[in-house]
Amino acid sequence: MIVKSILSVKGHDVLTTSPTTTLAEGAKTLAEKRIGALVITGADNRVVGIVTERDIVRAIAAHGASALTMAVSEFMTRKVVTCSEADTVASIMEQMTAGKFRHIPVVEGHRLVGIVSIGDVVKWRLHEMEQEHSALRDYIQTA
């Protein structure tokens, strides 16, 4: 199973914002849209970073209330791990577990075409393993 399969069901929408957005605005967007991460894009629409709930909590821990008026670019992860639509769900799940991150933007060429969360990945991987399971069980029962 590949990332394209997940996006074909969940859709290609990704919430992006500019690096100059304040942390307070970023928090508001996450809360309103009930999501866990914001992709930060530059002038040419390329991915320049990602800001998650965890980054916001750490910013507040480090700077207190003054963090809220600072730009998201101060706290975003700049080395964003991305994947392509052709990557397998199993491989990105391993990357997320090893790197301890919960969101992975999907990029084709330099175009952002979607985002996949640990929740999506888990759901699909379990579904896939259950299918493999029942195929093996059927095989045993009919052998």
Add this chain to the structure above:
Amino acid sequence: MIVKSILSVKGHDVLTTSPTTTLAEGAKTLAEKRIGALVITGADNRVVGIVTERDIVRAIAAHGASALTMAVSEFMTRKVVTCSEADTVASIMEQMTAGKFRHIPVVEGHRLVGIVSIGDVVKWRLHEMEQEHSALRDYIQTA
């Protein structure tokens, strides 16, 4: 596989705090300890709530900087879903996926004996399914 198996490896430590802790202090603890949730306990050491990174982001979205001086009790989830050590990993995984929460305190009697995260659950459930898989494959190859 049951919750007790997870706790026997990850340990029984749970970070707790009182309902009067400020949100700023709560955020600091989460950041310092690199965890995603704080269990809130009352005077008799019973679980009275849980505060996660998501709750902190939503508090800031709703109240801005003034949220930081407010008590965690204002923002905690009061109806905490808990589990016991004898619950299966598969059953709590379903609850977490359906209820969209990432942490589940483990309670025996009224005593808090551990906490399990979606990350723990995923890791163990995958491990378990892979074992079942290879058992089925072995069976097929030797049949």
